[in-house]
Amino acid sequence: MGEYKKPKTAEEFEQNFSQIKPLMDASMAYYESSRCLFCYDAPCVTACPTGIDIPLFIRQINNKNTKGAAKTIYDSNYFGNACGKVCPTEVLCEGACVYNHRDAKPIEIGRLQSYATQDAMQKEITLYQPAPANGKKVAIIGAGPAGIACACELSLLGYEVHIFEAKSQPSGLTLYGVAPYKITNEEILQEVEYLQNQFGFKICFNERVDSEKLVELEKNYQAIFLGIGLGKTRFPFPMEKEMPNVIGATEIIEQLKVNHLTTNLGDQVIVIGGGNTAMDAASEAARLGAKHVTLAYRRSKEEMGAYEFEYDLAKAVGVQGVFNAQPLEIIGTDQAEAVRFVRTELVDGNVRPIEGSEFTIACDAVIFATGQSKQVDFLNKIKDLELDDKGKIKVKEASFQTTNPMYFAGGDAVNGGAEVVNAAADGKQAALGIHDFLIA
Amino acid sequence: MPDLSVNFAGIKAPNPFWLASAPPTNSGYQIMKAFDAGWGGAVWKTLGVPVVNVSSRYASVNYKGNRMIGLNNIELITDRPLKDNLREMEEVKKYFPDHAVIASLMVESKAQWHQIVKDVENAGADGIELNFGCPHGMCERGMGSAVGQEPSVLKTIVEWVMEVAKVPVIVKLTPNISDITYPAQAAKEGGADAISLINTIQSLVGVDIDNFVPYPIVDGKSTNGGYCGPAVKPIALNMTKNCAQIPNYDLPISGIGGIETWRDAVEFMLLGASTVQICTAVMHYGFGIIRDLVPGLESYMIDKGFNTIDEMVGKALPNTKTWENLNLKYKVTASIDESKCIGCQLCYTACEDGAHQAIGLKGDEENRIPFIIDENCVGCNLCSLVCPVEECITMVQTDDGKSHNTWKERTEANEIPNDFNDERAGGNGHWIPEPKDALKKKR
Numbered sequence: 093m094g095e096y097k098k099p100k101t102a103e104e105f106e107q108n109f110s111q112i113k114p115l116m117d118a119s120m121a122y123y124e125s126s127r128c129l130f131c132y133d134a135p136c137v138t139a140c141p142t143g144i145d146i147p148l149f150i151r152q153i154n155n156k157n158t159k160g161a162a163k164t165i166y167d168s169n170y171f172g173n174a175c176g177k178v179c180p181t182e183v184l185c186e187g188a189c190v191y192n193h194r195d196a197k198p199i200e201i202g203r204l205q206s207y208a209t210q211d212a213m214q215k216e217i218t219l220y221q222p223a224p225a226n227g228k229k230v231a232i233i234g235a236g237p238a239g240i241a242c243a244c245e246l247s248l249l250g251y252e253v254h255i256f257e258a259k260s261q262p263s264g265l266t267l268y269g270v271a272p273y274k275i276t277n278e279e280i281l282q283e284v285e286y287l288q289n290q291f292g293f294k295i296c297f298n299e300r301v302d303s304e305k306l307v308e309l310e311k312n313y314q315a316i317f318l319g320i321g322l323g324k325t326r327f328p329f330p331m332e333k334e335m336p337n338v339i340g341a342t343e344i345i346e347q348l349k350v351n352h353l354t355t356n357l358g359d360q361v362i363v364i365g366g367g368n369t370a371m372d373a374a375s376e377a378a379r380l381g382a383k384h385v386t387l388a389y390r391r392s393k394e395e396m397g398a399y400e401f402e403y404d405l406a407k408a409v410g411v412q413g414v415f416n417a418q419p420l421e422i423i424g425t426d427q428a429e430a431v432r433f434v435r436t437e438l439v440d441g442n443v444r445p446i447e448g449s450e451f452t453i454a455c456d457a458v459i460f461a462t463g464q465s466k467q468v469d470f471l472n473k474i475k476d477l478e479l480d481d482k483g484k485i486k487v488k489e490a491s492f493q494t495t496n497p498m499y500f501a502g503g504d505a506v507n508g509g510a511e512v513v514n515a516a517a518d519g520k521q522a523a524l525g526i527h528d529f530l531i532a
Numbered sequence: 533m534p535d536l537s538v539n540f541a542g543i544k545a546p547n548p549f550w551l552a553s554a555p556p557t558n559s560g561y562q563i564m565k566a567f568d569a570g571w572g573g574a575v576w577k578t579l580g581v582p583v584v585n586v587s588s589r590y591a592s593v594n595y596k597g598n599r600m601i602g603l604n605n606i607e608l609i610t611d612r613p614l615k616d617n618l619r620e621m622e623e624v625k626k627y628f629p630d631h632a633v634i635a636s637l638m639v640e641s642k643a644q645w646h647q648i649v650k651d652v653e654n655a656g657a658d659g660i661e662l663n664f665g666c667p668h669g670m671c672e673r674g675m676g677s678a679v680g681q682e683p684s685v686l687k688t689i690v691e692w693v694m695e696v697a698k699v700p701v702i703v704k705l706t707p708n709i710s711d712i713t714y715p716a717q718a719a720k721e722g723g724a725d726a727i728s729l730i731n732t733i734q735s736l737v738g739v740d741i742d743n744f745v746p747y748p749i750v751d752g753k754s755t756n757g758g759y760c761g762p763a764v765k766p767i768a769l770n771m772t773k774n775c776a777q778i779p780n781y782d783l784p785i786s787g788i789g790g791i792e793t794w795r796d797a798v799e800f801m802l803l804g805a806s807t808v809q810i811c812t813a814v815m816h817y818g819f820g821i822i823r824d825l826v827p828g829l830e831s832y833m834i835d836k837g838f839n840t841i842d843e844m845v846g847k848a849l850p851n852t853k854t855w856e857n858l859n860l861k862y863k864v865t866a867s868i869d870e871s872k873c874i875g876c877q878l879c880y881t882a883c884e885d886g887a888h889q890a891i892g893l894k895g896d897e898e899n900r901i902p903f904i905i906d907e908n909c910v911g912c913n914l915c916s917l918v919c920p921v922e923e924c925i926t927m928v929q930t931d932d933g934k935s936h937n938t939w940k941e942r943t944e945a946n947e948i949p950n951d952f953n954d955e956r957a958g959g960n961g962h963w964i965p966e967p968k969d970a971l972k973k974k975r
């Protein structure tokens with residue numbers, strides 16, 4: 093029997109998906125911030141992809157300058173609130189905290205960060221005043237963390253910025269992909285609104301950019317930033333026909349994030365994959381009330397790409413891992429009824445199926461968390477834009493400029509799929525690259 | 533088992549842990565409860581002239597996660613009727629004949645002093661403590677610290693009291709004075725049997741920066757209070773030592789000021805106190821801390837082979853010297869235990885910015901353990917003080933332990949540096965980076 097019952101009301105959903113990093117109150121923030129040692133050349137800062145001056149903002153929280161703390165955070169990372177909640181802090185800032193070296197609990201940096209940013213958002217504190225308009229326009233494709241961070245920085249510098257977003261809501265996978273127990277949609281939208289109010293950039297929703305639109309953008313804007321992220325789930329073998337209960341992880345998580353109560357997976361769910369998305373999908377299936385969730389990965393547990401704490405989260409809600417199991421086919425006519433696997437072994441670093449070791453697991457739904465495809469078709473429409481052999485956009489290291497000089501890019505489309513914080517860092521850095529390019 | 537009982541200038545008690553005259557000794561109820569919990573004595577909240585108290589009386593100093601490391605109060609002496617206090621005192625003594633009940637007193641005229649001394653003796657008080665220390669409110673009326681700051685006045689009042697007192701008389705001294713040995717001497721000259729110190733230190737613990745008024749706030753206004761709690765212990769320890777080292781001074785000392793643990797109590801005793809009085813710690817944690825104080829002291833005494841409290845009193849005094857008698861040849865150098873270091877680099881930045889630039893970094897992200905530059909280390913201890921890991925940085929003796937030379941000896945031998953550029957001055961030859969090197973450093 094699973095840990096959770098299928099949620100039928102908004103309250104039940106909230107219970108099943110309660111925040112794993114809930115907002116601290118002032119007292120808790122005070123005591124937690126008191127523990128910070130204020131390390132010299134602090135390792136937490138080095139570990140942060142956006143290089144937030146963490147000891148400084150913690151000190152500011154401690155001496156009740158919460159507004160100053162929020163400014164310190166946003167100066168380095170425009171997704172300060174979201175990152176406090178969704179960053180894998182266990183392997184970044186908190187993982188680098190020196191307290192770990194004496195087996196003491198590291199400072200809860202993520203929660204302190206969100207404490208400061210939430211305070212600023214709730215009080216609607218204006219931290220930034222954009223420079224006077226410089227008459228230049230930049231278009232951004234994709235309103236994910238890379239695009240929004242880029243828009244914030246450019247607006248601050250005086251650019252007119254328009255973001256074109258195919259979906260109806262902003263912040264990309266932060267909203268459509270991050271597990272609901274890490275952050276709520278309301279909180280994500282609250283931060284985007286907070287940023288928009290200060291920086292004034294515009295987002296055009298439901299606006300999928302095609303060849304025709306590209307021409308228009310190239311004509312009307314001096315530079316274009318590509319923050320397009322990745323595409324649909326890439327299945328490990330071709331599907332002969334579509335089955336309603338064989339789903340990509342990205343797609344089902346998106347559905348769950350948008351429609352909390354109508355997403356139904358059934359009692360027996362198989363999740364295929366070994367990355368963080370697989371862990372999220374498995375956890376979410378369990379929290380949606382599935383009685384048995386099997387996580388199947390074709391290599392060993394140790395070889396999983398997922399962070400240890402993400403697997404721990406999945407295990408904690410009853411997910412069962414099956415390792416060295418490679419999916420061969422989906423059994424079923426109109427619906428998937430089972431998945432047939434074969435056991436694998438590692439030979440010279442390569443995964444080899446073990447002959448005669450086939451087995452099947454019955455299921456009501458199969459979720460493939462086997463990676464997302466690149467948006468190669470779209471990218472090929474841009475003249476002179478070079479991609480690497482994996483379909484990632486090639487950019488210059490410091491400026492994020494692509495091989496087509498008016499295009500810049502950052503986030504998942506460049507790094508192949510990383511964290512929100514990496515995208516936010518890229519977007520801000522690319523804005524500075526664009527600024528250099530346009531004023532040069 | 534060691535004997536914890538004390539005979540303090542004739543006042544007997546089962547142990548040296550007494551409650552100081554303060555809010556925890558405001559009533560017979562509280563004192564009975566404390567004795568029942570195991571406290572050895574109590575100095576009753578000061579009885580005396582009638583007062584009216586304000587509302588909002590305390591304010592505290594909190595440091596990082598710690599509450600009330602310092603406490604400030606503007607409460608006055610007891611505002612309860614004298615007859616109630618006397619009746620309760622009598623009752624407490626009936627139930628606890630072997631515990632020390634000391635009446636703290638503060639009145640103005642000679643006649644008042646004579647009367648109140650008799651009153652509390654009739655109620656069964658084992659001793660009297662004269663409150664010459666209160667630094668707020670009462671001093672504005674010519675009492676409390678106003679007396680303690682005038683040794684001749686103090687002496688006169690002690691003499692008045694001694695004219696009638698049949699029980700031992702303790703004089704409680706104020707620290708709000710440049711040299712506490714003067715009132716300590718005056719107390720002796722007036723005929724007192726013992727002294728106790730310190731009373732609270734005149735203070736403002738903070739200011740409400742939104743409303744421009746210090747704490748605690750009474751209807752938008754404030755006034756200075758008396759400061760106590762763990763933060764004042766170092767001042768109290770030094771004053772205790774100062775009194776204990778007065779030549780030929782034989783009055784017993786009751787130590788007061790920031791005592792919270794048995795360890796604090798031992799420190800006061802080693803510097804000359806033979807009983808200790810506690811207030812703030814009880815106001816913070818209640819009478820229950822006695823459960824830690826008594827066994828802690830007992831265990832320490834067993835470890836050190838002390839059978840009685842008297843055996844340990846003043847043990848640290850021979851080792852407490854004037855600066856000119858310290859050995860200038862003694863040398864320690866910091867040493868980092870790499871197995872304990874967590875790489876916070878607080879020692880580096882403390883030494884680099886706050887001391888002698890004697891700690892270096894390897895500049896390696898993987899190995900953040902700093903190293904000591906021995907030739908620059910003056911042995912100041914700062915790194916070991918800021919290090920958050922117990923016993924990670926220790927100070928290791930590096931001289932041969934054979935040479936001894938003090939400033940006093942050098943002065944007598946005419947070997948002290950005489951002018952500003954004398955080569956015999958201490959810092960000469962010590963390596964200091966060039967000023968402009970500062971601009972190359974990472975902030």
